[in-house]
Amino acid sequence: PANNINFGFGTADEVRRQFIIPLWNVYSFFVTYANIDRFDPAAIDPPPVSERPDLDRWILSELHQLIADVTHSLENFDPDGAARRAEEFVESLSNWYVRRSRRRFWKSGLLDGQNGSAAGEDVADKISAYATLYDVLLTLTKLLAPIIPFVTDAMYRNLVNYSRESVHLENYPVADLSLVDDRLNEVTRLAQRVSSMGRAARSRAQIKVRQPLEKVLVKTRSTIEHELLSVAEPQILDELNVRTLEVAEETDLVEYVVQPNLPLLGPLYGRRVGEVRQSLSDADSTAVAASVSAGQPITLGEFVLEPDHVLVSTEDKPWLSVSADAGYTVGVTTEVTSDLLLEGQARELVHRIQNMRRDAGFDIADHIVTYYTGGDLDELLAHHSDYVSQETLSTELLNDPPPDEAYAEVQSFDGLNARIGIVVDRD
Template sequence: MVNETLRRVLLTLWNVYSFFTNYANIDQFEPDQITANWQPEVELDRWILSELNLLVQQVDDHLDKYNPTDAGRRIQEFIDVLSNWYVRRSRRRFWKSESDTDKLGAYSTLYNCLTTVAKLMAPLAPFVAEQMYRNLELRYDPEAPDSVHLASYPIANESLIDRPLMDATRLAQRVASMGRAARSKAGIKVRQPLASVVVHTRTPEENEYLDWVRSQILEELNIKELQPAALQPDSTPARKGPPATSRGHRVIRRIFGSLEAGYMVAIDTRLTPELADEGLARELAHRIQNLRKGARYEITDRIITFYEGPDDVMRVMTGHQDYIMQETLSEALLAQAPDDDASSETQRIEGMEVTLGYAESFLKRRPSNASAESTELMPPEIHDARAARGRKHAPVSVAGGPSVGEFIEGVVGRRVEDVRRRGKYLIAPLDDGNHLVLHLGMTGSLRIRNADVPVGPMVRHTFPLDDGRQLRFGDPRKFGHLWLLSDPADAMSKMGPEPLEPCFTREALTATLGNRKAPIKALLLEQSVVAGLGNLYADEALFLSIIPNGWRAVWTWPSQPVCTNPS
């Protein structure tokens, strides 16, 4: 019983919480971006907030009646739909690179759900609720109560409860579940698109709901067309048989269905060549994604994908190139044997032997003329930067210096004499006395590629080199910066000392911090306090010091800094 609760409730909630924090960190989302008068516009957001406020109402009622069992069950039911319907159906909104109102709405909605659930479950799961509250709410609002157990219990906003929308979505969930059962009978994966599905409901009102949630059902079942229909005598599900196919076999029409409590869902398993190709493209993308996971890539890491296989595979990889690249974060799909430094695996896919390979799209090796501190590869010589014209440029911070055109001309024919690091900046002195300064931002990368390798859509600068190769600066989120400066200090005027520099002393740190009382980790991450520290080093330092991240520092001089527990 305990293990089941852990798996179905706490671990599911923690996975949703981790999903949110991972992408919120990537996109630098903060709760203060949510305006006071924000209202959900997307139907999916309105639905989950309706479910959330109904949950608040019901849990409050159960606890008022000293019925924690039913309160816990309702929270469990909500966590299930939050994870398996809202988050799963919203993933692409978080994945996309554009930071628009739709993405902000998704972040705002999920943040609202997580903070509210943390408070609702505080009497039932106090430690998990406390951890979520401290990280999601307390760290952003210094005026918030110091503990979730001191915070006000949620109050339902009844104006957000939309019962017709909830009924329609529950119908969509039922139809999707029955459709997946029909697919299972037919032996056809959800990744394989199908032509049509016929759905029979019990009431005219549900038929109207069916039209309302048509797009959700089609997306969930990966089917092109939905047909509402009354239950006909000849629509009884057919006997289970081998799945239909159009690749190397005669096209067969089969109907597989699922019956449940007066509902019927029947799928047409006939595959046209176009549907078969689309299914193969999805399967290939799935296999490449599994290779990424096995290699433990970060969710923002981009790769180069290699592939070899029969003509069907080559045609599909070419015809569905954009889809596969987007799904797998591939900067290029190369129809060739994997490079020597790439990882590869030969698999059987739909009876065909396919070799898939992958390699990192950024470089970690250091050239012989780079300094020992450098961790990124820079070229021996920048030959001609004019090819960067016409491409999307990363922001160029001139700091009173050159324009974009002058920047390009300033690096033409210049030799990189050395590569140094200062904090999170890379500094490359050029042979004319100027300095090329680069900050990768959160998702930036440098890599050298042969000129015939396709340039990915996230490459912001291309620097051709005199040996025929190219240095490419990729930056999916456009957080990186380039400078061309006579004095690199102009780009780093507010940076503090590095931890290993002689000037980084207790007295200097105390003088810098003064009487500030921010959380200790937030202070360590400020580059004006300590240069170059990120989440990894800050977390490790605090862990080794046995100091919780949320504790605040009270700095006095000349004694040692003393950390105090805010509670």
């Protein structure tokens, strides 16, 4: 066989970490918020799939393609292929769909079976998110039952509120290929690739994702992908925490550095190799690089060089950090203006307060009062208090010492120092 059948603690633990735990975490996320919002799938009338947001239609498209692929693999005695394909789907479900949908589940208001009860809040999107994730998880438990029978049975019985005996007594899922949207799948894959490369570019510049940036420049492999990029743009902007996206050529992102390939040129030109080096230095490096890429000779006055006579490398434009892979090039601007810095500090403050909520053992739905002293947060909160309050469920942000019963910590980040205390708002 092409693949050895390896089994042992290490291999089994890898499957647990990379497949079972991410699947269980998605299930746990859903159950936690469904209980908070009193989501009852039997009492909710979700919108038709065709009317749901792109993110929901995409994961349902991928789900039904998964059903078709797994069914084909199992019918052809390829359980390994079925399991690997399922692992890929769970990774996308966890690291793209759920992560990008979290705010939809966080929206205020309980779901009472009458299309929601949140005053002044459009809950259609929240209902769509719940209904979609419920359908995905319920279908996954049936699809994966032959592969991980005990985990899927436990998940299934809880998802159906123990109204049915076992997932192993249910019919196996059948793919609805009318829900498979190849173009939407391509758009999302492009968004995922560009976002991954953008995060790599940020990492190279040592700029954390919580710090907003002004622009991302993207060079794709084809004009078709240019069109897809316009559809994927909102996802990419959100993922990379940048304000604008610009379609670019590689010359907008990098500068070319051309050098003579001395081991080849030395024997050909002998003492004149210095003249060749100077001619190459005086030439337009972009034009030389284009000729090398096209496999065409390079004429430098009286010298005619073959493409392998020239070594081409690239350097990022001074104002960019760039990542390139498989024909794609993505660059992010690295200048952080005072406006961007304040926004980044607000995001970092939210992160710190969220960690404090967890460490204090507060319930995920608890509203809090946040106290701060030290003065360093005044400008930040003057511009972004609404954002901080909304994200941390703070009913008040008070520039006062925290009371004795508060959970308090000294926080230091980006040159700011403050003592922050939080208490549950009982009003």
